[in-house]
Amino acid sequence: MVSRPHGGRLVLRVLEGRRRERLLSEAREMPSLEVGLERAIDAEDIARGAFSPLEGFMVEDEYLSVLDRMRLPNDLPWTIPVILDASKEELRGVSVGDDLLLKYNGRPLAIVTVEDVYGWDKRVHAEKVFKTRDPGHPGVEATYRRKDLLVGGRLELIDSPPNPLEKYTLWPLETRILFKERGWRRVVAFQTRNVPHLGHEYVQKAALTFTDGLLVQPLSGWKKKGDYRDEVIVEAYKALIEHYYPKNVVVLSVLRMNMFYAGPREAVHHAIVRKNFGATHFIVGRDHAGVGDYYGPYEAWEIFKQFPDLGITPLFVREAFYCRKCGGMVNEKICPHGPEHRVKISGTRIREMLRRGERPPEYMMRPEVAEVVLGHGNPFIE
Amino acid sequence: MSGDKVSIEISKDLYEKAKKFIEENGGFKSVEELVEFLLEEAIAAETGEGVAISPEDEEKVKERLRSLGYL
Numbered sequence: 273m274v275s276r277p278h279g280g281r282l283v284l285r286v287l288e289g290r291r292r293e294r295l296l297s298e299a300r301e302m303p304s305l306e307v308g309l310e311r312a313i314d315a316e317d318i319a320r321g322a323f324s325p326l327e328g329f330m331v332e333d334e335y336l337s338v339l340d341r342m343r344l345p346n347d348l349p350w351t352i353p354v355i356l357d358a359s360k361e362e363l364r365g366v367s368v369g370d371d372l373l374l375k376y377n378g379r380p381l382a383i384v385t386v387e388d389v390y391g392w393d394k395r396v397h398a399e400k401v402f403k404t405r406d407p408g409h410p411g412v413e414a415t416y417r418r419k420d421l422l423v424g425g426r427l428e429l430i431d432s433p434p435n436p437l438e439k440y441t442l443w444p445l446e447t448r449i450l451f452k453e454r455g456w457r458r459v460v461a462f463q464t465r466n467v468p469h470l471g472h473e474y475v476q477k478a479a480l481t482f483t484d485g486l487l488v489q490p491l492s493g494w495k496k497k498g499d500y501r502d503e504v505i506v507e508a509y510k511a512l513i514e515h516y517y518p519k520n521v522v523v524l525s526v527l528r529m530n531m532f533y534a535g536p537r538e539a540v541h542h543a544i545v546r547k548n549f550g551a552t553h554f555i556v557g558r559d560h561a562g563v564g565d566y567y568g569p570y571e572a573w574e575i576f577k578q579f580p581d582l583g584i585t586p587l588f589v590r591e592a593f594y595c596r597k598c599g600g601m602v603n604e605k606i607c608p609h610g611p612e613h614r615v616k617i618s619g620t621r622i623r624e625m626l627r628r629g630e631r632p633p634e635y636m637m638r639p640e641v642a643e644v645v646l647g648h649g650n651p652f653i654e
Numbered sequence: 655m656s657g658d659k660v661s662i663e664i665s666k667d668l669y670e671k672a673k674k675f676i677e678e679n680g681g682f683k684s685v686e687e688l689v690e691f692l693l694e695e696a697i698a699a700e701t702g703e704g705v706a707i708s709p710e711d712e713e714k715v716k717e718r719l720r721s722l723g724y725l
């Protein structure tokens with residue numbers, strides 16, 4: 273059987289049927305707070321169990337515990353604060369005990385039962401979560417832009433924020449039932465924000481060799497200029513899976529989740545989330561969720577030593593390269609040959625080639641995958 | 655983990671090993687806590703515990719999985 277949800281129980285807080293209708297009509301009288309897409313995404317990730325055992329945005333006790341100890345007050349590992357920020361003006365007239373309606377694009381999104389309103393020190397937050405106070409770090413910069421108060425409390429989702437990739441989106445309850453139906457006991461999860469090249473394929477297949485199934489989860493949501501578009505990543509993976517993987521060993525499904533570039537802390541967070549999806553193993557890349565040179569190359573691996581009680585096994589797979597002497601894809605651990613024999617599979621180089629409309633060589637990228645990108649016309653975020 | 659407790663016996667060697675493991679790795683306050691954690695994980699792993707859902711809801715989920723081509 274697959275992993276138990278983090279904390280023991282899968283959280284499901286999506287309003288349905290009569291109760292949804294009743295609360296929706298009561299919501300007209302509630303104070304409301306308009307949130308952006310990032311908080312709307314958090315709300316859905318909470319309500320659909322991706323962030324189990326969280327049932328809402330963190331109250332101060334939880335926030336400080338996660339910040340200082342990387343654990344919830346009950347000692348369960350949790351490394352990334354999940355917080356709802358608001359300004360003093362927006363919270364005028366809102367008190368502890370009130371129900372607060374969250375709106376996204378003016379439409380009802382979720383109801384938060386306010387349990388706590390508290391201030392936070394963004395510089396301390398940055399230091400602890402990102403290990404830097406440098407606003408040049410994208411996560412720090414985003415932190416400094418957030419508002420001055422935090423609202424904690426359990427939430428219930430009224431409607432999901434619109435999702436262009438809905439038909440490729442599966443939530444923990446769904447993947448768990450799917451794995452059960454397929455009879456998978458050991459499931460390895462792979463997170464990506466890229467079109468797959470042979471290095472990725474090698475790593476996935478290495479992990480698949482000793483597990484029953486592979487969950488490929490492109491992360492959608494916030495993107496920066498020059499990133500592959502979400503639909504390009506999905507189509508590219510479909511092509512790869514169709515042509516190069518056996519039937520019924522891969523589940524491809526998109527996860528909409530915010531990305532903070534918090535390096536090691538975020539690597540653990542990503543593992544916890546995949547545990548909730550039912551994965552027993554999670555592939556952690558070198559410099560996973562890193563940016564620039566804020567984190568050491570192996571920090572995202574080292575941090576896992578502090579969490580023997582995580583409940584999902586991290587797999588630290590070394591970067592793959594092509595070795596002419598070995599005659600195939602290999603990694604540091606299994607190839608004894610010198611750099612003169614090795615060809616690095618660089619995502620950056622492949623991206624440049626594709627941008628120029630060139631087809632990367634076949635030892636770098638499968639032709640069917642390259643075809644998807646080249647045939648798209650506009651594969652990158654502008 | 656609340657409620658009544660019972661005692662079980664394990665070998666002293668294993669107990670000492672577990673104690674040392676906790677001292678070196680953290681994450682657990684006591685050998686009891688480690689043992690409870692491991693037993694719960696093992697039993698849950700075999701029974702699929704932790705997801706409370708009615709058969710009708712499970713069928714709804716399967717319906718969506720089928721319609722999307724996952725099943």
Ligand SMILES: [Zn+2]
Binds near residue numbers: 597598599607608
């Ligand atoms: Zn070699």
